[in-house]
Amino acid sequence: GQAHGLIQLTDQAIKALGDPKGELVNHMVKIATEDTYDPNLSIGAAIRWLFRKRDLASRRLKRQATWREAVAEYKSYLPDMVSGKDPDPKQMKKLDDIYERLKK
16 A cells, blocks of 8 residues: 655554554544644654554564564564564664664
């Protein structure tokens, strides 16, 4: 699907964030596609979405997931990582490099 706004939320993410009976029912962030072009709303929605991915990764791992694992869940890499496969070493290295630069 297409991604929208500063944080590039997908149509699937926007739908889940706006569904009162959806997976974010306890953390409702009502956002429409046109809202993704407002940086405040886009960043807030993306943070909520990433927290949801961390929760899903934690359930899959049966322990508290790291933020790296949350991103892997978001990118659909976590199942491969759990099974010992290297899902996309180039992309995960890119993530690790960005994270290291941000820590400085």
